[in-house]
Amino acid sequence: MQWRVVVPIKHGAPAKTRLRPATREQAHHAELVRAIQLDTLGAVLALRTHPLLGGLFVVSGQASGQMTGQLSGQVPGQLSVHPAMALPAMALPAEIEVLPDAGGGLNPALAAAAAELARRFPGDGVVAMVGDLPALRAADLLAVLHQAPAAGRGFVRDADGSGTTLLTAGPGTPLAPLFGPGSAQRHLDSGARELDAAASLRCDVDSAADLHRCLQLGVGMLTSQLVAHLV
Secondary structure, three states, X not given: OOEEEEEEOOOOOOOOHHHHHHOOOXXXXXXXXXXXXXXXXXXXXXXXXXXXXXEEEEEEOOOHHHOOOEOOOOEOOOEOOOOOOEOOOOOOOOXXXXXXXXXXXHHHHHHHHHHHHHHHOOOOEEEEEOOOOOOOOHHHHHHHHHHOXXXXXXXXXXXXXXXXXXXXXXXXXXXXXXXXXXXXXHHHHOOOEEOOOOHHHOOOOOOHHHHHHHHHHOOOHHHHXXXXXXX
């Protein structure tokens, strides 16, 4: 059995609104969000040749050709940005397939994507993972894939303890995602098994404080080059 990993990616003004105080201008905010997303995807792609990983899929309302951008110079007073650093196009490599956003919000979009993958790959499990894990280490994700139940569902609790960063569903089991505030308890109450996970897989970024916490763990190359310091 393999695992098909699905990551939702949101773009533009609605993305990570609670993180905006970390940057002074909207353009810089978008660059930071994009760097975090790319580092998250990069950590998963580091497992591309591992037999447990059957593929990486992105759920997005935008075509991959639109996922581009360039980091600018300095963000006065709040973020120090690596000068003239170019973000790679999120023209996703061939290893990543973009699935359309079915609409209706995060959980319906993930449920639809998981159902499509279950139809195409009936013998494989599905992993829904948030796209804001800049400190994610491939080895920590692999450890969770090894312990995820082949029958039923499993989840990883976020660093705050109330949210969810990852949800698994074995072959033949609906994903039934319940992401959002208080999702950890809802996933537990729905019968999902809580999985042990290292800090890098629990450190999602919704606010500047979350970003500080992830920086202490060590983040991916794009996020670390973008963020020299926060004040």
